Amino acid sequence: MKGLLIRDLRLAIRAGGGFGLALAFFLIVVILVPFGVGPSQGVLAPIAPGVLWLGALLACLLSLDRIFATDFEDGSLEFLATAPVPLEGVVAVKALAHWVTTGLPLTLAAPLFGVFLNLPAGGFGWLVASLALGTPALSMIGAFGAALTVGLKRGGLLLSLLVLPLYIPTLIFGADTVRRGVDGLDAGTPLILMTGITFGTVALLPFAGAAALRVNLR
């Protein structure tokens, strides 16, 4: 399992595209927003929490189909399926590798992008906390979606249609955490609920993802 994680991380970094792309996409979304809604601070500050969460979510979505597609094409997924490691573990490790290459950099870069959007000072801590606890759920749900659509020729668009509705609870609680943090309210409740969703998905979705992979490898 550790070897698989290291292999996936190495592939993501050396193959290019995957690693920096999500961050660049996030940056561009954040830069485009002021052009769309106007640069005044009174407009940007209230929408900053939502925009930052949306940007992170879309950036996460961008690289989902790579989780299994390349391994499926060159046949290494079949080796992994017959390996002594359970397929559920493979799904979880793949999701973890996806999180390390997208969710983690996004979390670390988010405060910087928050400055661009005039995020009020009270929100930064909650932004980092909510992204750090919420993006693993995004990667895990995405890995499940990728497992469902891995056998399809052009599964990318279908993947977003399947995965985005599943992202809604995480997005609601995540953005709400930051918004409450900005307003100086108690942001603990949505954060705890969102963390619950994250733990639930990490505990259950590897099984669903592995079931979908087995069907696709049949």
Add this chain to the structure above:
Amino acid sequence: MSFWEYANPRRFMAFTDRVMGPAFVLAAVALSVGLVWGFFFTPNDFRQGSTVKIIYLHVPSAFMAINIWVMMLVTSLVWLIRRHHVSALAAKAAAPVGVTMTLIALMTGAIWGQPMWGTFWAWDPRLTSFLILFLFYLGYMALWSAIEDPDTAADLTSVLCLVGSVFAFLSRYAVNFWNQGLHQGASLSMDAEENISDVFWFPLLVCLAGFFFLFLALVLMRTRTEIRKRRAHAITLRERAA
């Protein structure tokens, strides 16, 4: 006699052949009686006027929209556990009916909302969760149509239906948290103190029955079509092989 014998497509076809006609007749009778009763023979609400009559389309379609998803969940589970093809095909057949019901509920709700709340759409928890349910139906149907091999498609959509059910439930409570709404609470439950008055309640019950029988007839018809399609496909394959 056991329920499972209808997993045999031939038994299922013979049985539904007898059931489908009466279901259509019952649907037609209940819907015409319920709608005419509701539209023309109930008093106007003293605050809402005649717009209250949208309830006879809005409530039954919303009720069916949720319950069709539950039915798909059950048939998907039966497929995953017992591998009965009829069950998987019934789930496939129910999805378009479900998405139509969701759409009817959303649209009648919008038409009702305009005079009552002054807006067609509000980001109210109930409205939003129905919109999310609509997206789930769309994703489910898209996945069915994207996969060629029927067994693979049945397996993957069943898994999606299971996971989707959990997330649909989660979203329902998440949006509650997210925004407080305009939509009224439940006023049809059996145990509530204050319910809608019997004058509206009885025609509504008839309409609910009508929508249920309509759904039953449509799903049976669509499932039969799917079974026939399977058979036709099998025959073509056999002839090509011969």
